[in-house]
Amino acid sequence: MFYDLNVPYSANEAHLSRTLAFISELGYNVVALNHSIVGKLPPQITCAIPDPLPFKDVPPKLEIRRRVTLTLTESYQNARLAELARAYDILAVRPVDERTLQLACSSLDCDIISLDLTQRLPFYFRFKMLSEAVKSGKRFELCYSQGVLGDSAARRNLISNATQLIRASRGRGLIISSEAKATVGCRGPWDAINLATVWGLAQDRGFEAMSKEPRSVVVTAQLKRTSYRGVIDVVYGGEKPALPEKDVRAVDGGEGKGKTKQQATTGLKRKAVNEAVAGADARVEAAAKPISNREAKRRKHQARLSSSDAKEGATNGRVGGGGDTALASADGERKEAGLQPAMEAG
Template sequence: MPFYDLNVPWSTPNSELPRTLSFLAESYLIEPNADADVCAVGYNVVALNFTITGKLPTNFACAIPDPLPFVVPSKLTVLRRLTLVLTTPVNNAALTQLASSYDILAVRPVDEKSLLLAATSLDSDIVSLDLTQRLPYFFRFKTLAEAVKRGVRFEVCYAQGVGGDAVSRRNLIGNVQGLIRASRKRGLIVSSGAASAGACRGPWDVINLASIWGLGQERGYEALSEEARKVAVTARLRRTSYRSVVNVVYGGEQAAKSDKKAEIREKGIQDVQEKRKVHVLDDTSPAESEKPVSKREQKRRRKAELEKHAETKGSVVTPDHTKM
């Protein structure tokens, strides 16, 4: 299963971004009990994150260029993500227009009211929370379960817990534990949120960190792979289909097979029609020639034969012997 990092901040100009992407693509893991034995265990998919705070822009075009102005590692897939900070009321119509320009759409609530709105009604893919702050509310299972049921995932960024100050690390650990407890370890993804390569960690280091927070190693692995993949797939379906149900796909590859089946079907219909024509034109068909004769017809035919035989016998001339 490939590893995903769905939050790498985008800023322009950013000289650290090419180095950060190279590090994420080529993270190394040192094997235990081995002499200088290392293996590359990097991320396969990375999402560049552009954040909007305040009112929505009038131009809905993607702020991240395609292609990127620098060289990207060949085995790394780069997605484009938009994070909208919910400081003002928004509706799903504006989110739909924004989502059409980006691969992933995330929202960041600033209070409990906006969190409830993002979890229950907004059409977003990720709810990203600033867990380095002391939150004035508690996470509730009912709210988080409703979001997970709708296909929304909650994001935990570990960069502030690795390179931040003591207060940020303490708040991050406490909020993450509360989020894990309220969500019952479901619907969580772990991203870096790192602006530099120094704050990034390899996938298995992040899994161990999530295990320390209380998520568990198995759930931590899913948060970096399976759950993150669901976010990317759901976001693509949201953009390319109608309500993630009806999708238009290219069916050109099946055209040759379908044409061949149509020819076989048409040929079979023509053969059946030819057989029916022959059957109609043939008057001496086996079915008619072998039709049984009724007893009344047999008696009539026998009587006619006897009458004919009697007439033939009566018309025979006998020789006259008296003249001899």
């Protein structure tokens, strides 16, 4: 699964459907349509992107999410951020200076931090700040499209900033997306990964930035919105799906093949069977295990102590009479303790 989490939404139907078809053709599976807000939030927050898209020929295999990008200006108040987040699937913020970046990394409850990499940023990235954001589940976005479409200054800034970001984040918590304003700005997933590789991101990290990291963004964003405290979500409510006949048979066959003979007889799963066997082994082992020297010595000592007690009792008892048997038993006990401490302990 490849993700492109930044495709600008335009109301132009022909352009958008063409772009979506092209992205699907390039090999992406999930896209997020992006709506940007600069400045003040409108009084009534509604999703600007209609839920079933208004045109018919959306590629059937393409999964579509809705995302909003809020530019954090200097006089920013985050009072209504939660309301904005609820209206869309994914919330991204775009800091413009170091103070707002710090704010976005630490306290704002957003999913993606998307910097405008085509401008010369007046500050350096610091690992401490970025790692704090990554630890709390936010991801940083690299948009390659302006570098492809823009002039050479934009490209130079993009490469410089992307290199800085890759260095400072140590390659962790990045996502690569297009932000393609025109269809020509989209590139295939592996082409974008290669670009990131040339810019200094290892290839496996680049692959993760195309697949694993954006997936985590999508899933956590969904969990934040639909689940109970971000922990529990009802994925499947228990209603029975109408399985076609063929599928049922296929599932049965798979189970039969997977089971071993032992499982079939005991009716347990493989892991449970193994554990039961292991437990029985352990018990037998504990019984048959020879005791250690130290333990033997300890027991011998105890036995001696008890026998001396017994002797004392016996001497006392001799005065009273009938001490012979007591002495004999104490002697016998000592002999036994010397020879077979294990038996006595048992």
